[in-house]
Amino acid sequence: MTVRELVFRYTAFAVIATLVNLGTQRFILTLGTDAFFYAAAVAAGTLTGLVVKYILDKRWIFGDIQTGLKAHGRKFTLYTIMGVFTTAIFWSSETAFWLIWKTDFMREVGAIAGLAVGYFVKYQLDRRFVFSSAQLVSDGPDS
Numbered sequence: 001m002t003v004r005e006l007v008f009r010y011t012a013f014a015v016i017a018t019l020v021n022l023g024t025q026r027f028i029l030t031l032g033t034d035a036f037f038y039a040a041a042v043a044a045g046t047l048t049g050l051v052v053k054y055i056l057d058k059r060w061i062f063g064d065i066q067t068g069l070k071a072h073g074r075k076f077t078l079y080t081i082m083g084v085f086t087t088a089i090f091w092s093s094e095t096a097f098w099l100i101w102k103t104d105f106m107r108e109v110g111a112i113a114g115l116a117v118g119y120f121v122k123y124q125l126d127r128r129f130v131f132s133s134a135q136l137v138s139d140g141p142d143s
Contacts, residue, residue, distance in 0.1 A: 006061065013056040014119045021049030021115070022108060029104075042094065046087055049115075054079050061123075062131035075130055082125040086118035093117070 001009075028041035054076055058064045064075070090111065097110025 009060055010123060013053060017049040017053035018112060018115050020052045021045040022111060024048045042091060050080065050083060057126065064131050078130040079126060082122060082130055086122040089118040090114035
């Protein structure tokens with residue numbers, strides 16, 4: 001895969017996971033808007049986005065075709081651990097925008113900004129620590 005293809009795929013998958021995350025948050029926030037529902041929305045959105053991104057990254061970014069509970073369990077655990085730091089970036093950005101502007105639109109702008117920075121950092125961590133045994137195929141003039 002060329003660098004251009006890698007960037008396109010990773011960006012597309014980040015967008016998909018972001019939409020799943022924010023869609024989950026919006027759904028939860030239809031049930032209530034107090035602090036409990038806000039925390040539940042952020043947590044549920046993060047979990048659904050994480051699972052979707054893991055499935056897409058594992059196969060289509062890192063070329064990892066291992067199957068089975070043991071392989072998935074180990075890698076998903078590492079993937080999640082790597083995401084703890086990057087999730088803190090996302091949550092901090094989203095919450096800061098909410099506290100400053102107190103609108104759903106700006107909360108989502110903060111979420112998108114935090115996710116963008118977080119996904120860049122996460123790719124570097126995943127490549128080095130989670131999927132280090134998977135082979136990234138680079139060929140062509142863009143690699």
